[in-house]
Amino acid sequence: MNRYLPLSILALAILAFATLMLVIAPGMQINSRPAPEGLTPYSEAEQRGRETYVSLGCLYCHSQQPRSGDQAPDGERGWGRASVAADYTYDQPHQLGTMRTGPDLLNVGARLPSEGWHLTHLYQPRAIFDWSIMPAYPYLFDEKPQAGPGDVVVALPAEYAPQDGVVVATQQALDLTAYLQSLDRTYEVPADGLRDHGYGTPDGPEPTPSEEER
């Protein structure tokens, strides 16, 4: 190979082809699916909470993509049904994640609906699970001598409670909790929902091969 131009054209053509196959074609397929009826866009508070989730990097320990029963017992752990592409219609940036240092969170709102639980857990995870290695987020909370009107007080065991006074949630903690509570994809989705069916078809009939499979 001695010529620069053919080399660079071919190199870019190969990348363009890869982009077509990995980005454009699946993107068209994904975007052709309507949002599920049970899925609602995030409220303003939930969206703000989601921004906190993103900025604190929760993604690096928590996935948001339960696998199918044929592959892994995610459903049995209470993490929810296998997710489909349309479940993420309103997610930007996506937070699918690649790590489960902690559990999957796509349905944490359905599994753990209590605001108080989340606030305690965010303030000090080890107040709830002594084995947890999740960071504590004390800066999402204020310590006060006593709670004012409208303050949400965090319930804490004596071991983690301040000497005197109370711990109250900031708006940021409340928003983050609202986002976590909103994570609930337990509604029904079509059986041929777009996902990796490579481990079998646990959630319904065989998807139409001409449309989905290759």
Next chain:
Amino acid sequence: MPLTLGLLLSLSFVVSLAALAFLIWAISNRQITVDQGDAETIFRDGEQGHIDNQGTEHGDAKMRYHFDPVRAGIDAVSARPVIVLLGTATVWLVLGSIFGVMASLKLHWPDWLNQSAPLTFGRMRTLHLNLVIYGWLSLSGLATVMWITPRIFHVPLKSPRLVLVGAVLWNIAVALGGLAIASGWTDGEEWLEIPWQIDMLLAVAGACFIAPLVRTTRARDVHHIYVSGWYFLAAILWFPVLFVVANIPGLHSGVEEATVNWWFAHNVLGLWLTPLGVGTAYYLIPKIIGRPIYSYAVSLLGFWGLALFYSQVGIHHLIGGPVPTWVVTLSVVHSVMMFLPVIAVAINQHVTVAQNLWALKESVPLRFISFGALMYTMASFQGSIEALRSVNSITHFTHYTVAHAHLGAYAFVSLVMFGSAYYILPRATGRAFPWPGLLKLHFWLVVIGFGIYFFSLTIGGVLQGLSMLDATRPFSESVELMKPYLEARSVGGTLMTFGHLVFALNLLGLAFYASTRAQNTVAAE
């Protein structure tokens, strides 16, 4: 618009036909024939058969380097930009490693340094990744490209000042990116955290690197483009396209964004860091040993195989996820196909080293580079196997993947870059490293540290994965069983970081302590 299997297949068919036509045209025009003689184009008269190791060893007796005024003139032009790039890359390496160790410690000391948001695990880990990828690996890789490209093309680097401008801008952008991440301003996707506003600065800086390289290429004074050149020239086109497309704000959302994310992130490894590392090894291994690579024709297969297969493996990060089955399968197939180009590179690089094992004792840079090249083979084989659905069910979502990522980006690319820096800097400065023993200390610290790092996370990751697959075991078990392995990883990571401090010390020694003793080739003359 519904996209049918038929449409995809016909697209694939048309592309294959076009590729075939191109290949036939290229062969008939002698565009892609190579012969073993071309492998010797990196040598000047009298260089073959002599080890090229001055500046990193004790004593003058070994200085058998054949003095070459032409190459010295070429090196003199690249020297300044290369020194700046390598020096700043090292700063990011040290900073990035410290953040890495801190993030690692936080996984088993969760209440350590928890009082403010910039110190939380999610930000420390992100800082680590971005500083080592965009700071250390990209800058040291570019330094190597700036050094080798003019040498194989037999012309001095064009527009060296523009490269310096690029280096300044790139460093500012990485620093701003780090500050943004620490303060919580992020685009929120793995490998794409730096906000797009700052990405624009990175893109401008990137253009300042690419233009001089393209100009140098067009001015080349050789009949043949040596294999390292193929990798470098392709990489400097691939990476900008990847980077710009993936960072366009507002264009991507939902699961489509996830496919873009992993198309990008895996191609940063496959089409950016890997070509930089492989291309560097292809030049420096034969150059240091003084013998051409084993089979030059096979290197063609290695290069085009990498381009075709590596570019489509990204979706193996979403196996079992909410993406169409066919695209996952496509990536799995291509991941396995990667065996082909990797074996081609392995034949060339490892056989060349194996036939000249004596040279490993003579040259510390060669030790780094051949160890790195060996780790490329290992990382790729591991990656191909990891992409199989059955294996992936265990290893996905676990620390096994983290170990694998470090096998590729660290044990392979970083070690090649250490060797490359140790080879280049004495020639760029005209000085010898003042404490050659510390080069060896660096090597053993990072190799032993990495060994501890890799095996602890690999074993722990498999146990973690098996535990998560067993519904009768609570999730907490997968967390608790990981703790000793995470502690071992911190030990390994700390040793690696000590190694990087020794590396920085060696560079400082060269800059401020070394005399210009014993150099029979001085770039500055």
